[in-house]
Amino acid sequence: MLKGTEILSCAQMRAIESAAMASGEVTGLELMERAGRAVAGQIRLRWPKPGRVTVLCGPGNNGGDGYVVARRLHRAGWRVRVLGLENTPGPDAAKMKRLWQEIGPILPLEANLLPTAPDDLIVDAIFGIGLTRPPEDAIAALLTQLADVTNPLVAIDCPSGLCLDSGRFLSQIAPRAVLTITFDSLKTGHLIDAGLEHCGKVIVADIGLSHWRRYRQATRPDGKDVTLPRRITSHHLRISDLDPDTMQQLGKQSSAHKFSHGHALIISGMAPGAARLSARAALRVGAGLVTLCPEEPPLDIPTPPDALMRRWLDEPEDMAHALQDTRVTALCIGPGCGIDRAAALLPPALAARGPCVLDADALSAIAIDPNLWDALHDGCVLTPHGGEFARLFPDLTRRLSDIPATGPAWSRLDAAQEAAARSGTCLLLKGRDTIIAAPFEQARIVTSLDTPWLATAGAGDVLAGIITGLLARGFNPFDAASLGALIHAQAARLFGPGLIADDLPDMIPQVFRQMGV
Ligand SMILES: NC(=O)C1=CN([C@@H]2O[C@H](COP(=O)(O)OP(=O)(O)OC[C@H]3O[C@@H](n4cnc5c(N)ncnc54)[C@H](O)[C@@H]3O)[C@@H](O)[C@H]2O)[C@@H](O)CC1
Numbered sequence: 001m002l003k004g005t006e007i008l009s010c011a012q013m014r015a016i017e018s019a020a021m022a023s024g025e026v027t028g029l030e031l032m033e034r035a036g037r038a039v040a041g042q043i044r045l046r047w048p049k050p051g052r053v054t055v056l057c058g059p060g061n062n063g064g065d066g067y068v069v070a071r072r073l074h075r076a077g078w079r080v081r082v083l084g085l086e087n088t089p090g091p092d093a094a095k096m097k098r099l100w101q102e103i104g105p106i107l108p109l110e111a112n113l114l115p116t117a118p119d120d121l122i123v124d125a126i127f128g129i130g131l132t133r134p135p136e137d138a139i140a141a142l143l144t145q146l147a148d149v150t151n152p153l154v155a156i157d158c159p160s161g162l163c164l165d166s167g168r169f170l171s172q173i174a175p176r177a178v179l180t181i182t183f184d185s186l187k188t189g190h191l192i193d194a195g196l197e198h199c200g201k202v203i204v205a206d207i208g209l210s211h212w213r214r215y216r217q218a219t220r221p222d223g224k225d226v227t228l229p230r231r232i233t234s235h236h237l238r239i240s241d242l243d244p245d246t247m248q249q250l251g252k253q254s255s256a257h258k259f260s261h262g263h264a265l266i267i268s269g270m271a272p273g274a275a276r277l278s279a280r281a282a283l284r285v286g287a288g289l290v291t292l293c294p295e296e297p298p299l300d301i302p303t304p305p306d307a308l309m310r311r312w313l314d315e316p317e318d319m320a321h322a323l324q325d326t327r328v329t330a331l332c333i334g335p336g337c338g339i340d341r342a343a344a345l346l347p348p349a350l351a352a353r354g355p356c357v358l359d360a361d362a363l364s365a366i367a368i369d370p371n372l373w374d375a376l377h378d379g380c381v382l383t384p385h386g387g388e389f390a391r392l393f394p395d396l397t398r399r400l401s402d403i404p405a406t407g408p409a410w411s412r413l414d415a416a417q418e419a420a421a422r423s424g425t426c427l428l429l430k431g432r433d434t435i436i437a438a439p440f441e442q443a444r445i446v447t448s449l450d451t452p453w454l455a456t457a458g459a460g461d462v463l464a465g466i467i468t469g470l471l472a473r474g475f476n477p478f479d480a481a482s483l484g485a486l487i488h489a490q491a492a493r494l495f496g497p498g499l500i501a502d503d504l505p506d507m508i509p510q511v512f513r514q515m516g517v
């Protein structure tokens with residue numbers, strides 16, 4: 001079963017930590033020592049020669065981790081400066097602070113004391129998952145300055161000011177880390193919105209909590225009650241997460257024939273190149289047959305690929321007629337279609353209630369016609385980019401653009417999940433942090449920060465085609481959309497610079513080979 005790596009919310013992380021401590025098998029102090037040890041270890045791995053480091057320690061346990069890092073780097077021969085706060089932190093952090101004070105002083109946590117030498121490392125241990133409101137006064141000034149420094153910045157749990165539930169900054173200006181070390185699991189904010197860009201490389205350190213992540217009993221056998229972690233609701237999906245069943249399903253069996261892999265119809269319209277890109281992608285991803293459906297009679301169209309079939313589809317009745325063929329297993333409407341043509345063809349297309357990708361002009365048509373909206377069903381996959389999402393869900397987009405005053409801030413993940421619930425369809429919100437949400441399902445995130453060349457005309461048409469091809473082959477909408485996003489990003493990654501949308505479908509065989517399909 002397609003799954004991915006669990007992502008936790010901050011509340012889930014806290015619940016797991018509480019469950020671990022309530023068990024009596026580990027203390028908060030021990031967890032803090034493990035966390036600090038993991039961070040110091042990662043720093044020494046990447047900067048093997050001891051240098052100079054300034055550790056910025058905030059008011060809570062994130063700061064406590066910072067004091068552990070300071071102690072451990074000092075022990076490893078680093079020249080360590082610590083900037084911290086006077087107010088007494090919680091008991092564990094206070095203990096770690098005292099242990100550091102036996103080694104060295106604590107300077108005030110002020111912007112003017114940031115290092116001036118450009119090579120000095122900075123460890124950001126000001127705020128982690130405990131940030132609940134925008135930083136103020138001296139800390140706000142320090143974060144502003146921190147956003148400007150060019151020194152390598154290592155963040156403990158996250159760059160300070162980031163809301164780890166939403167990936168949005170509660171501070172006005174955000175520091176940018178080269179390396180972030182987080183604990184036990186990724187949090188949503190590492191993967192979406194500004195967090196994706198500002199965390200740098202994210203390392204997940206195992207601090208021995210995984211047992212309690214799976215823990216589901218309210219009372220342990222020894223009679224102790226523990227706080228239950230809430231259900232895991234989202235996953236990060238990467239090529240390495242694919243399971244043998246999915247890979248087998250992506251492959252083709254020697255006994256199968258073309259109809260075993262479905263038949264996709266791709267509606268073409270005023271910009272036929274877009275639909276051809278979708279159709280080519282649907283073929284490459286393994287649909288048995290793909291038919292391009294233009295509005296003019298396709299008497300003599302010499303455009304490749306020759307493997308494409310063509311069928312004239314003009315009036316709504318033509319669509320209804322085409323969908324009576326039970327061998328048609330998926331439909332794609334939107335790329336280059338034209339809003340009027342999409343609006344005319346959508347009623348019979350949706351009435352057939354088969355698997356269907358709705359992209360581009362189909363989304364614009366749905367945004368202005370409540371009847372089309374009402375006809376959506378759970379076989380549909382909506383694939384909006386930010387602008388199309390804003391037309392479909394203006395209120396959700398407004399919430400995303402409001403400056404958050406408290407954490408957890410409303411996130412792109414929240415928006416995609418709410419949109420999927422409202423529409424009753426699977427929804428794929430495109431971006432470098434593509435979010436795939438389906439009603440009553442866990443959401444998935446596919447990241448592609450390292451594929452800037454995907455920002456090119458036609459890339460979305462290819463994605464729509466890949467998903468349509470996978471739907472045609474029998475993948476359910478949630479899996480088809482998730483795998484589609486994954487294959488699409490990997491195709492761009494493998495091609496690299498110079499990519500145009502036409503290249504993407506032809507990279508799919510290489511993606512499959514790399515996956516081991
Ligand atoms: N969850 C876990 O399993 C573990 C967490 N650890 C660390 O503990 C951190 C969480 O610690 P805390 O809960 O103490 O929270 P933080 O250390 O992230 O934040 C410190 C405190 O600052 C206060 N605060 C929030 N917003 C503020 C603002 N704008 N201005 C001033 N003060 C503000 C809050 O009261 C919060 O408790 C994690 O990020 C991680 O670094 C580790 O020590 C070990 C294990």
Ligand SMILES: [K+]
Nearest residue numbers: 124127156158
């Ligand atoms: K931090």
